[in-house]
Amino acid sequence: MRLFSVFILGLLLTGCLTEKPSVTNDPTQAPPRTELSQDSKIFLGNRLFSEKTCITCHAIDSKHKAPSVVEIMQVYKAHDADIVAFLKGHAKPIVDTTTSQVAIMQDNIDGFLKKITDEELDAIATYMMHVDELSKKQ
Numbered sequence: 001m002r003l004f005s006v007f008i009l010g011l012l013l014t015g016c017l018t019e020k021p022s023v024t025n026d027p028t029q030a031p032p033r034t035e036l037s038q039d040s041k042i043f044l045g046n047r048l049f050s051e052k053t054c055i056t057c058h059a060i061d062s063k064h065k066a067p068s069v070v071e072i073m074q075v076y077k078a079h080d081a082d083i084v085a086f087l088k089g090h091a092k093p094i095v096d097t098t099t100s101q102v103a104i105m106q107d108n109i110d111g112f113l114k115k116i117t118d119e120e121l122d123a124i125a126t127y128m129m130h131v132d133e134l135s136k137k138q
């Protein structure tokens, strides 16, 4: 009888041991945050550029209500300027400095752009920086 209980105890113990790995696979434990790859940022930025309505004023390479992305990037690359800083209201406009045009974009910076996270702004900026390469590939 005693031998039998030792046997049962042994079974229970090995049962506990074999269950251990499932503890480390606990779905409530969030995986470590990893930095997005450049391709993922471009992909996400492309989507956000439409979703966040930027595209309604900024076409990719033709001027509508606002300078095109290609035009903006020519100026930003030439000045080695920071798009995210501008979008956060930390840098002055350098593309179209006409007062009325600046006011339109400034309204966005003071308004809906405040709700866009730093990660999203970074993705949008990365997308804008690579927009010329994307159009060449097509």
Ligand code: HEC
Binding pocket: 049, 052, 053, 054, 055, 056, 057, 058, 065, 066, 067, 072, 083, 086, 087, 092, 093, 094, 095, 096, 097, 101, 102, 103, 104, 105, 106, 108, 113, 124
């Ligand atoms: C309602 C129209 C409108 C929308 C929506 C809009 N923009 Fe603009 N944007 C403008 C106008 C007009 C200008 C030109 C004035 C200027 O350069 O600041 C401009 C300028 C810019 C510039 C150049 C700023 C500079 O240095 O002169 C960037 C970068 C920019 N927009 C990014 C964005 C992004 C990203 C979004 C979406 C999150 C967006 N815009 C949404 C109208 C818009």
